[in-house]
Amino acid sequence: MDVLKSAVYLLCFAASLLCMLLLLRSYLRSRSRLLLWSTLCFVGLAINNLLLFIDVVVLPTEVDLLPFRHLSALAGVGILLYGFIWDAE
Numbered sequence: 001m002d003v004l005k006s007a008v009y010l011l012c013f014a015a016s017l018l019c020m021l022l023l024l025r026s027y028l029r030s031r032s033r034l035l036l037w038s039t040l041c042f043v044g045l046a047i048n049n050l051l052l053f054i055d056v057v058v059l060p061t062e063v064d065l066l067p068f069r070h071l072s073a074l075a076g077v078g079i080l081l082y083g084f085i086w087d088a089e
Contacts, residue, residue, distance in 0.1 A: 006057040013049035020046055037083025044076020 020042035027035035
């Protein structure tokens with residue numbers, strides 16, 4: 001069961017990293033600012049997923065990374081919200 005749990009965490013990290021890379025590639029082609037904000041959001045979400053894997057699988061009892069996980073998720077969503085508000089046309 002632990003192997004399955006760690007595989008799911010790693011797949012979530014890989015999916016958010018892939019989304020980030022695809023958004024970055026699209027941004028570099030089109031220079032749309034919404035793609036930039038979305039890319040930066042997925043940077044925060046990928047960090048969040050990586051910290052989740054480290055917190056639950058690698059360091060399950062030594063360190064609690066919950067505040068850092070929440071901060072990275074908040075930063076990612078906050079950046080996207082900032083982009084939606086200030087770059088609205």
